[in-house]
Amino acid sequence: MNRHTLFGGAYALAFFAFLFGPLVIMATTAFNSSRFPRVAPWECFTTGWFGELFGNARLMEGLMNSVIIGVGVVALAVPIGLAGALALSELPAKLRSMLYTVLILPILIPGVVLGISTIVLWGQITRGTGAGFLYNGYFLTIVGQITFVSAYAMLVFIARLQRFDATQTEAALDLGATPGQAFRKILLPFMAPAIGSAAFITLLASFENYNTTVFTVLSESTFTTALASKVRHGTDPSLSALAVIIITLTLVGALTNEAYQRRKEAEAGGRASRSPLYANPVTRALTHPGIVFAILVTVIGGITYAGSQYDSSVCEAAVLQEKLDRQEELRAEQRERIEAQEAEQGVTVPKPDSAFGGAFGGVGTPAAPAAPKPESPSAFGGAFGGITAPEVDE
Amino acid sequence: MPDQTPDRSVLLDHVSIRFGNFTAVDNANLKINSGEFFSFLGPSGCGKTTMLRCISGFSEPTEGKVLIGGKDMAGVGPNKRPTALIFQHLALFPLMTVAENIAFPLEVRGVSKKERRKKADELLEMIALPGIGDKKPGELSGGQKQRVAIARALAVEPDILLLDEPLSALDLKLRQHMRTELRAIQKQVGVTFIYITHDQGEALTMSDRVAVMSRGVIEQVGEPDRIYNRPRSAFVASFVGENNALQGVIKGQSGDLAALETPMGTFEARVGGGRKYKAGDAALLFVRPEQLIPGATENAFHATLTRQEFEGAANHVFAKAGDSELRISMVNAGLAGSLPGQGESLSLGFAPMNGTILPVGHMASDS
Numbered sequence: 001m002n003r004h005t006l007f008g009g010a011y012a013l014a015f016f017a018f019l020f021g022p023l024v025i026m027a028t029t030a031f032n033s034s035r036f037p038r039v040a041p042w043e044c045f046t047t048g049w050f051g052e053l054f055g056n057a058r059l060m061e062g063l064m065n066s067v068i069i070g071v072g073v074v075a076l077a078v079p080i081g082l083a084g085a086l087a088l089s090e091l092p093a094k095l096r097s098m099l100y101t102v103l104i105l106p107i108l109i110p111g112v113v114l115g116i117s118t119i120v121l122w123g124q125i126t127r128g129t130g131a132g133f134l135y136n137g138y139f140l141t142i143v144g145q146i147t148f149v150s151a152y153a154m155l156v157f158i159a160r161l162q163r164f165d166a167t168q169t170e171a172a173l174d175l176g177a178t179p180g181q182a183f184r185k186i187l188l189p190f191m192a193p194a195i196g197s198a199a200f201i202t203l204l205a206s207f208e209n210y211n212t213t214v215f216t217v218l219s220e221s222t223f224t225t226a227l228a229s230k231v232r233h234g235t236d237p238s239l240s241a242l243a244v245i246i247i248t249l250t251l252v253g254a255l256t257n258e259a260y261q262r263r264k265e266a267e268a269g270g271r272a273s274r275s276p277l278y279a280n281p282v283t284r285a286l287t288h289p290g291i292v293f294a295i296l297v298t299v300i301g302g303i304t305y306a307g308s309q310y311d312s313s314v315c316e317a318a319v320l321q322e323k324l325d326r327q328e329e330l331r332a333e334q335r336e337r338i339e340a341q342e343a344e345q346g347v348t349v350p351k352p353d354s355a356f357g358g359a360f361g362g363v364g365t366p367a368a369p370a371a372p373k374p375e376s377p378s379a380f381g382g383a384f385g386g387i388t389a390p391e392v393d394e
Numbered sequence: 395m396p397d398q399t400p401d402r403s404v405l406l407d408h409v410s411i412r413f414g415n416f417t418a419v420d421n422a423n424l425k426i427n428s429g430e431f432f433s434f435l436g437p438s439g440c441g442k443t444t445m446l447r448c449i450s451g452f453s454e455p456t457e458g459k460v461l462i463g464g465k466d467m468a469g470v471g472p473n474k475r476p477t478a479l480i481f482q483h484l485a486l487f488p489l490m491t492v493a494e495n496i497a498f499p500l501e502v503r504g505v506s507k508k509e510r511r512k513k514a515d516e517l518l519e520m521i522a523l524p525g526i527g528d529k530k531p532g533e534l535s536g537g538q539k540q541r542v543a544i545a546r547a548l549a550v551e552p553d554i555l556l557l558d559e560p561l562s563a564l565d566l567k568l569r570q571h572m573r574t575e576l577r578a579i580q581k582q583v584g585v586t587f588i589y590i591t592h593d594q595g596e597a598l599t600m601s602d603r604v605a606v607m608s609r610g611v612i613e614q615v616g617e618p619d620r621i622y623n624r625p626r627s628a629f630v631a632s633f634v635g636e637n638n639a640l641q642g643v644i645k646g647q648s649g650d651l652a653a654l655e656t657p658m659g660t661f662e663a664r665v666g667g668g669r670k671y672k673a674g675d676a677a678l679l680f681v682r683p684e685q686l687i688p689g690a691t692e693n694a695f696h697a698t699l700t701r702q703e704f705e706g707a708a709n710h711v712f713a714k715a716g717d718s719e720l721r722i723s724m725v726n727a728g729l730a731g732s733l734p735g736q737g738e739s740l741s742l743g744f745a746p747m748n749g750t751i752l753p754v755g756h757m758a759s760d761s
Contacts, residue, residue: 171485173472174450175550177502185502189489 023247030240033316037237044315047307050245053238062226065138066207069222072142073149073206074199080146081153081198082191088154089161104155106148111211118144118216137220144216149205153198160194252296260289401463402428402553402586404449409458411444418444420610421458426588426603431580433589433597436607437633437758442590443558445607449588450479450556463553477554478547482562484539486531492518492542493527499550517545521579537568541575548583555580557589561596573600594634598622606630608756625750626667631680633758638686638720640679641754644671652751654679658716661693663749671751680750683710683723688734690743699738709733713740 029037033044054060084103088096106114118140126135164187172182188195210224217225231239266275277283285291404426411419418441426432434442447453449460451472460467467475478499487495494501496517497510505513511527518524521541531539540560547555557576561569577600580587591597597604598618605615606629614626625631632639642656652665654677663679671677697715704710711722711734722742724733734740 165483165485167481167483167485168487170452170472171479171481171487172498172502174452174477174479175499175502175546176473177498178473181502185498186487 023243026240026243027247028240029237030244032237033312033319035236037235037240043319044312045310046312046316047310048312049237049241050307052236053241056230056238058221059223059226059230062221062223065217065220066223069138069141069145069213070203070206072138073145074202076142077146077150077153077202077206078195078198080150081155081202082157082195084150084154085157085161088158089164104151107151109148111148111209112215114147115144115212115215118147118212119218137216137218140216140218141213141220141222144212145206145209148212149202149209152205153202156194156198156201157191160191164190248300252293252300255296256289256293259287259292263287263289399428399584400553402584403463404554404586404588405459405461405464406445406449407459407461409445409448409455409460411441411448411453412456417610419448419455422612423458424605424612424615426586429584429586431577431587431589431600431602433591433601433604434607435591435594435597435604435634437592440607441610442607446479446556446558446588446590449554450477451475476552477556478550478552479556480543480547480558480560482558482560484543484560486539486543486546488531490530491527492529492531492534495531495542496527496546496549498546513549514545517549520548520582521545536564537572540564540572544576544579548579548585552585554586554588557587559591559593561591562593569596576600598634606634608633608758624666625680625752628678628680628752628755628757631666631678631750631752636683636721636723637680638683638718639757640681640718642677642679644673644675644677644751646673647671651746652677654751656716658695658718661749662746663693663751664747666750666752669753676754677751678754680752681744681748683721684708685744685748686720686722686742687744688722688724688740688742690745692743692745693749694741694743697740697742699734699736699740701736702733713742715742 025039026037028039030049031045031047032039032042033046033048034041088100088103091099122135122140122143126132168186168190169182172186173179177185207222208224210228213222214225214228221229227239227242266278277287286295406422406424406426409419409422410417420441422445434445436442444453448455449462451467451470451474454468462476472479487498490498493511493514496514497505500510500513514527515524518527521544523538523541526534526538526542531542534542543560544555561572561576564572573596576587576589589597589601598621601618603616604618604621606613606621608629614621614630616624621630621634625634628639631637640654640656640658640661642654642661645653645655645660647653647665647670650664650668651662652671653660653662656679661679663681665671666680695715697713697720699711699713700719701712702709703712707726709724709726711724713720713722720742722740
């Protein structure tokens with residue numbers, strides 16, 4: 001191994017640590033029973049945070065709202081984006097660049113501005129026309145998000161359209177197709193992959209949007225806004241559990257897609273017939289994207305079931321007990337220290353429970369009972385207890 | 395039978411097509427006969443593709459009328475015209491199989507799936523490619539794609555088949571083979587073929603008649619041999635085939651023949667296009683390289699050989715006479731023959747009927 005490979009390896013390691021380190025740490029904290037998300041000190045392995053996550057009514061309701069809004073946004077933004085891209089491709093160059101700028105503008109405008117302007121505009125419209133039922137979080141969020149999400153979709157479609165050979169449409173027309181038939185049978189099949197990716201991108205953009213949504217959603221909440229407010233009020237590892245779920249879904253999607261792409265490539269490139277992997281019926285079936293997906297889902301399902309059966313309460317109780325014991329230990333140590341101190345100074349107060357308890361107790365109650373109170377719970381309890389000692393003691 | 399065949403003629407009635415200030419086609423006026431193999435020949439940018447798009451219905455003429463089968467096509471869209479167009483890059487649908495491609499015209503007309511498949515198989519049989527119906531166009535070779543495109547266009551059962559330089563992407567051997575094949579298919583189906591090309595070899599070998607176009611103007615229409623042997627303008631003479639041009643002044647004309655005074659001497663030659671010249675008119679004399687014969691006595695002159703290019707069957711010899719360079723084509727007589735060496739003096743001549751005198755005009759190299 002020479003110095004170059006050593007350096008390269010170290011660099012790659014550092015690079016991936018930087019990229020994935022936070023994800024790994026966060027995923028790990030989801031399984032630590034500590035109330036604060038952390039890896040060290042490790043307390044107990046637990047799957048309880050997942051239950052806590054699903055038990056959070058506000059988050060789950062937000063998730064449902066996000067799905068409704070996401071579906072609405074996809075259903076509207078994708079056709080709008082496609083129409084925009086088609087319109088741009090038909091225009092003369094000068095007009096096109098101008099319209100392009102106009103259509104892209106919503107992406108550049110801060111989401112906050114879009115959110116506020118959506119409320120203001122639709123507030124005016126719904127009040128003016130008496131369509132007050134439209135003034136709700138779902139509708140406003142969908143129209144508010146569409147203003148910029150459809151521009152994302154349009155960018156995807158423009159990229160695909162640039163590779164479209166316009167003579168294909170002309171050929172279809174020449175062969176007797178109506179413009180509608182040419183669109184459905186020639187252009188749409190060509191655009192199908194782009195429609196898929198545009199739908200995916202718009203769904204994600206809608207799901208994760210905060211800046212605009214936080215205004216337009218009014219009194220409702222989406223998953224993202226619910227999450228944000230939860231974080232504001234103090235975080236706990238159930239958010240890490242959420243991260244684990246999202247990472248898992250992404251990995252399953254990515255692996256299945258990779259299997260699909262590889263198979264397609266192998267079949268297109270003619271490698272499939274030569275590869276031993278494809279010659280054997282078992283391995284051929286195993287590398288099929290559908291089977292890969294099924295295997296992943298089965299494994300994850302199994303892990304989820306096993307996790308749901310896992311009970312960490314014994315361990316957690318033990319940890320709690322350990323903590324209490326440790327607390328007690330510390331307290332005892334402290335007491336000993338104080339006693340030793342007093343003995344040194346020759347103070348006459350007999351066996352005070354605490355550092356201050358004795359001092360004030362001595363002042364307030366000259367007739368303090370001689371009996372020690374070892375069950376006093378805290379260091380300060382004695383101090384103030386000492387002041388009002390007569391009632392407490394009786 | 396002749397009475398039952400439909401009228402598959404195309405009439406261009408004073409057609410002009412303009413884009414803003416640019417005139418793409420200027421006053422085209424011609425009739426393409428039913429069942430004819432007709433070619434538009436011209437350099438790129440001469441307006442031939444515009445003409446084709448106008449016949450197929452993708453654009454409307456600015457002036458004049460297009461009549462197909464005697465019917466005015468104004469306002470009739472490309473999907474309603476009895477024409478089928480084969481695009482330069484074929485425009486096969488890559489996502490469909492070959493059979494689906496061929497049956498597409500039937501699909502959009504609502505023909506049942508079973509019948510579509512049957513028709514597609516029939517057409518594949520016709521283009522001698524049976525059994526490739528389930529392949530994708532991407533898996534075919536260039537020549538196969540070509541024939542599939544023809545089959546798809548014929549599935550429409552068009553009266554007119556329009557072809558926009560469909561052979562330009564093929565290599566030389568395949569191109570020559572496809573010429574023969576196209577011609578055979580045309581004879582078989584009896585459809586009027588209108589063929590667009592800048593390749594004169596294609597136009598001359600396949601066509602019944604050729605229209606030579608330049609700068610939006612149809613310069614000459616006629617049978618291939620007439621186009622080659624009896625050019626009517628300087629452009630046609632210089633664009634179709636190789637030609638030697640000599641500038642001169644008319645000394646006199648008698649009937650079909652005229653005398654032209656050039657720096658190399660006075661030559662007698664045929665007058666192109668039956669024109670009349672006065673003495674003193676400027677004119678051009680065109681003589682084909684293969685019609686300049688060494689040792690000929692008529693119109694004889696001397697030239698000095700400057701260089702040679704060997705091309706198998708023929709030798710292209712370049713010679714200087716006066717201040718103009720001439721191109722002479724000599725048949726390769728094999729080892730038995732002999733060729734003049736460089737710097738040698740040659741005596742050349744040509745028959746008066748083989749020289750053509752034409753008015754001064756723009757030439758192929760100008761455009």
